Amino acid sequence: MAKLICSKCMEVFLRHQQQCAGCGQACYDFTNDDAFLRAEAARVDEARTAAGLDDRVGGLSHIIINVEPDHLKSAVAELLAFTGLDFMAAFEDDDGVTCVLATEGSADVLLRCRKSATPFESGRPFSRARHLPTTRLETFVFEVGDLEAYVSIQKDRGVHFLTDGIVTADGYAFIQTIPSSFTGLSTGFVQWAGRARDHAPAGSVRLPWTFEKPDRAHLRHIKELDHAATRLEARDRDSAIIEFMNLTNYDFDFSVYVKSFNSITNVARLTDHGFAMVFTSGIHPFVDEASAGPTEKFVHNYGRRVHHLAFRAENIEATYEALKADGMEFLLELVGSEGEGLKQTFSTPSPHTLLVNEYIHRYGDFDGFFTKSNVTMLTAATDNQ
Numbered sequence: 001m002a003k004l005i006c007s008k009c010m011e012v013f014l015r016h017q018q019q020c021a022g023c024g025q026a027c028y029d030f031t032n033d034d035a036f037l038r039a040e041a042a043r044v045d046e047a048r049t050a051a052g053l054d055d056r057v058g059g060l061s062h063i064i065i066n067v068e069p070d071h072l073k074s075a076v077a078e079l080l081a082f083t084g085l086d087f088m089a090a091f092e093d094d095d096g097v098t099c100v101l102a103t104e105g106s107a108d109v110l111l112r113c114r115k116s117a118t119p120f121e122s123g124r125p126f127s128r129a130r131h132l133p134t135t136r137l138e139t140f141v142f143e144v145g146d147l148e149a150y151v152s153i154q155k156d157r158g159v160h161f162l163t164d165g166i167v168t169a170d171g172y173a174f175i176q177t178i179p180s181s182f183t184g185l186s187t188g189f190v191q192w193a194g195r196a197r198d199h200a201p202a203g204s205v206r207l208p209w210t211f212e213k214p215d216r217a218h219l220r221h222i223k224e225l226d227h228a229a230t231r232l233e234a235r236d237r238d239s240a241i242i243e244f245m246n247l248t249n250y251d252f253d254f255s256v257y258v259k260s261f262n263s264i265t266n267v268a269r270l271t272d273h274g275f276a277m278v279f280t281s282g283i284h285p286f287v288d289e290a291s292a293g294p295t296e297k298f299v300h301n302y303g304r305r306v307h308h309l310a311f312r313a314e315n316i317e318a319t320y321e322a323l324k325a326d327g328m329e330f331l332l333e334l335v336g337s338e339g340e341g342l343k344q345t346f347s348t349p350s351p352h353t354l355l356v357n358e359y360i361h362r363y364g365d366f367d368g369f370f371t372k373s374n375v376t377m378l379t380a381a382t383d384n385q
Contacts, residue, residue, distance in 0.1 A: 030235065032264055032283050034255055037238045041252040044245045051157060056150050057248045058143040060275040061190050062108035062199070063228070063309075065137045065353055066120070069113040072097060073211075075352035076111055080213050082328055082347070082357060083311055084222035085109055087211040093204035100199050106224030107275060110199060111353075119162060121184050121303060128301040128385070135354055137306040139176055140228070140277070141188035142248055147173045150189060159247070162186065171198035177247065182240035183230050183279075184304045187247045218322035223312040226360055227276040229265070231295055232304040234282035241266060241279055250277060256375045257283065262293035263379050267369055276369065280307065280379075294382035302354065307382070308346060310358035316343050320359065323347075331356070331381040336374045341366030344374055346381050356385075 048054060067075050076099050079085050085101040088108075092098075098112040118134050129135070144150050147166055155161075160178045167174045176188035200206070213219075232240055241252055250268045253276075257264050266279045286296040298307060313319050320334055329348040336343040341364075347357040358378075362368075 030285065032234055032237050032281065037241060037252060037255075037266075040238065040242050041245060044242055045251065048246070048249070051153055053150075053153060053249070055249060056144060056146065056153075057189065058145070059270055060107040060225070061141045061143045061192075061197075062110055063137060063225075064110045064112060064139040064141065064188070065355070066112055066114055066118065067135050067352055068132055069097075071132070071135070071352040072099065072111060072113045073209075075350070076101065076211055078350060078352055079109065079111070080211055081219075081326065082222075082323060084219055084224075086213055089200070090207040090209040091200045091204040092207055093201050095201075097207070098199065099209070102197075103224065108197065108199070109225075120179050120186070126301060126303040129303060129305075129354060132354060135352075136184070137228070137309075137353070137355060138179075139186040139188045141174070141176070141190050144189045144191050147175065147189060147191040151175055154247070157246075167201070169198075169200065169202045171196070171200075180240065180243060182236040182243060182304075183232050185230065185306070187244070214326075216322065216326070218315075218319045221314040221316075221319045222359065223314065225275060226310040226312045226358075227267075227278050228309050229278035229280055229307050229358075230305065231280045231298050231302075231307045233299055234285045234296070236304070237264065237266065237279060237281035240281075241268060244268060244277060244279075253369070256370055256372050258372070258376045258379050259283065261295065261376070261379050263295040265370065265375050265379070269369075272367075294379050298382050298385065301385075306355060308356035308358045310344075310360050313359040313361050316359060316361035320345060323359075328357075331384045332377060335377045336371065338363045340371050340373070341368060342371065342374065344378060346378060349385055 079101055084103045086103060088100040088102050090099045096112050096114040098110055101109040120136060120138050161175050162178055171193050173191045176186045179186050250270045253267045253269045255264050255266045262282050262284055264281055264283055268277045280295050282296045286292055286300060289297060289300060331346040331348055334343050334345045342362045344358060344360045349356050
């Protein structure tokens with residue numbers, strides 16, 4: 001059966017028809033490939049240059065994960081136990097309670113619980129996520145050298161932000177976009193006032209919370225945040241990557257197609273060695289759960305959201321065994337080899353954040369990012385969630 005998508009409203013149809021029933025626009029056969037995306041990516045690059053956006057947005061500063069109030073402290077303890085992150089501070093403001101975790105050379109992780117309604121997707125009837133309705137990685141925040149200039153340019157280009165103006169505090173200026181209709185994510189931008197990162201907003205109150213970091217040698221082998229992977233619908237793959245490029249100075253790098261699982265893993269990078277953004281979707285649209293591949297099934301069960309956070313790990317074989325001994329469960333064994341250039345694995349999803357931890361090690365002078373064999377096995381493992 002042909003899978004058609006409307007060229008205007010992007011509605012997907014599972015039958016032969018020439019026009020969209022919703023808006024009357026002509027429909028065309030829909031299958032993701034790289035030709036359209038690469039052509040659009042080149043146009044985005046030209047448009048960024050013309051708008052004066054080149055080099056205005058740097059690397060990832062921090063991420064913001066919202067959790068339910070009764071899961072906040074458990075989520076902090078879990079990340080302390082299974083990553084190299086350390087607890088730095090906790091504060092409360094009018095919007096919620098936030099805990100800051102950090103490790104050298106990495107983007108910080110902010111775990112928070114909101115006091116008021118969320119602008120992000122919540123309460124949707126996704127079967128595997130309805131018990132944690134406001135839990136999701138909400139925002140990726142990137143560093144900007146001149147935030148006022150950046151915001152002025154992007155507003156002229158039609159970008160919408162959650163606040164009318166830039167939010168300021170003693171240590172920073174900050175703004176974030178409205179949630180994306182393609183990924184459900186917001187993209188944030190921060191200009192730091194000094195070398196030390198102080199995430200506390202103006203008027204916030206420091207909380208006298210303390211958390212004990214387990215004294216385990218293998219945790220010192222778990223390093224910075226390497227990449228994060230968002231899973232989204234097949235029809236939104238191109239739009240999500242193009243939108244992200246328009247907001248940052250990241251470029252679309254490459255895709256890995258796993259046709260046996262109807263899945264594409266797409267990588268956007270700012271540099272060859274910094275934090276990367278990964279977008280995973282179906283090649284063809286979702287039809288039904290019985291025939292869906294692991295990527296489509298995840299989106300159907302959890303909604304479009306970040307699936308995993310990947311941490312670079314040294315001495316990965318011993319680290320993996322030690323994490324298992326500490327009680328971490330995994331979706332699959334370590335995959336890959338030194339000969340192939342890297343090894344990776346996925347944990348089971350966190351009961352507090354719904355996020356999977358990936359641990360990844362690239363050997364020696366391996367100049368790739370992924371290998372197709374590893375992507376295939378990791379994609380298949382998602383079916384075990």
